[in-house]
Amino acid sequence: MPNKLCMAGAGSGKTHKVITESIAEIKRGGKVLVVTYTTSNQQELRRRFLDIFGTHSDRFVVKGLFSFYLEDMVRPYQQALFPRRIDGICFNQRNPHMRPDSTFMLPGRAEQLDDKSYNPKHFLTPCETKAHTGFLAKLASRIMKVTKNSAAVRLGEIYTQVFFDEVQDLVGWDYEVLKGLNKVMPTPITCVGDFRQTVYETTFGQKAPKTAAEKIAAFKSMGFVYESLTLNRRCIQPICDVADAVHNGTYEATESAVKEVPPEFVHHLGIFIVKESDVPEYTKVFDPMVLRWSVTSGAKLLPTEARCYNFGGSKGLGFNRVLVLPTENQLHFVLDGRKPFPAKDETAQNKLYVAVTRARYSLGFIVPDKKAAGLRFPIWAKAPA
Structure with missing residues (x-):
């Protein structure tokens, strides 16, 4: 089954799609992982699953993006880079390597040391037990390369279906992780989002892709099959028309389901x-x-x-x-x-x-x-x- 990119316009029922497809997979005997960015969406996914399925299930796993990186991509294989256990994450609102209120980098924060080994101060807090959220995807990517994508193989052994929700907010190194998963993991991956709703960034730096066009091109280059949800179940048609005009017709026109x-x-x-x-x-x-x-x-x-x-x-x-x-x-x-x-x-x-x-x-x-x-x-x- 090919990996899919589902472009889900606002109000198109993307959460309903994720939940119903997850339940179908669980009923076939599978186990599903849903990775999403915001805490509010994690709560909404769990609530909607309970509403439709009727009970909790340990075969429906919802994780925040940073928790996914730490628990599934980094910690099981961190010995390849850093021997000390990484216990948690440090949420970064700004680049932790920049001097406050300036554009100058702090000394000793380069990614590699003189001997070409990876510098813990680049990825971790000074105590070396917490990972910077702004560099977690980069750390996961580096570990995947050193371990020959062992994390992707492991995920494929645990889950039979993986969803990445809110993919519009992924940038740069997040796509390097997706490339590694796409290359190795036999489990089908479905990425769901709407690039018109990109208002967050998960990492720092200027690494591409950053714009909507670059992100869509990245999915195409990975061979993801494109799917579009254009039926809006929230807004009346005049509001749908104005919403479409915001991006000047770049995306498929939206049809209102509000009759x-x-x-x-x-x-x-x-x-x-x-x-x-x-x-x-x-x-x-x-x-x-x-x-x-x-x-x-x-x-x-x-x-x-x-x-x-x-x-x-x-x-x-x-x-x-x-x-x-x-x-x-x-x-x-x-x-x-x-x-x-x-x-x-x-x-x-x-x-x-x-x-x-x-x-x-x-x-x-x-x-x-x-x-x-x-x-x-x-x-x-x-x-x-």
Whole structure:
């Protein structure tokens, strides 16, 4: 069976696909491993499995990406590089080899020592018992090379099906690990994700692939069979159309599976411009979920009672009504959808896609009053006093 890359658009039911295929494999007598990045998605996978299967099973294993690297790829074979047991991981929010608030590297952190052996200070904390998360994939890759992909062989002996979820967030060295698994492991691998929703990075450095195009090309070069899920079970069609336009038609068009709208939402459907001066009234009338870049965005604009999520934090969630506070770069799309995002703004582009696809029935964009006239979306008008 060939390894597959499943491009699952927002709201297309990727979690349902992973769970139902896992259950089918378990019923055939197999054992399934699902590797995913975020803690929230790990919890959601376990919850959905329990809902559908009806009970827990030790043949359905969910692991975080970093736990997978440490427990399955590094620790069983670490003696090939480092003799001291690596007990855990150190979560890196920035490159641990860089001086704080500078671009200068700390001394003694090179990957290899003068004798060409691997430097523990490059991969591990000073106590040498914890691995840096930003370099775990690189460490796993180095160990795979030295041990002739022993970890991949072992995984194939334990599991009969492996899923990698949220693969859009993998970069650089993560793909070296995938290459090793793809080359050796007989167990079928299914990678699931949506490169339009890339808002995290799992490693440091400039190693390719980093962009969506580079990642898709990497899967093609490994021989993964392409599959696409384009039916959106969350958003009404007008919202799907706006979401598709964020990436300027680069991906397959999305079709809404929402055919009926609850009566309480019928009076306010679709996409709207909300003038900044009307934001307090709009949030009072509709109580939308406000999506913004960061906790400081719109501090003086948004009412204190407004419910808010950051763009990245809203991944995987859905809300009946959404109000988006665009950044300056994202506002260009709102004002004129024909203007593409510059290549360097891929993160802003992807976060806007995530925000748009959280909305089920109505989507509002906050726009300065002086820019709100003559746009492609109707302006929401509050009722007269």
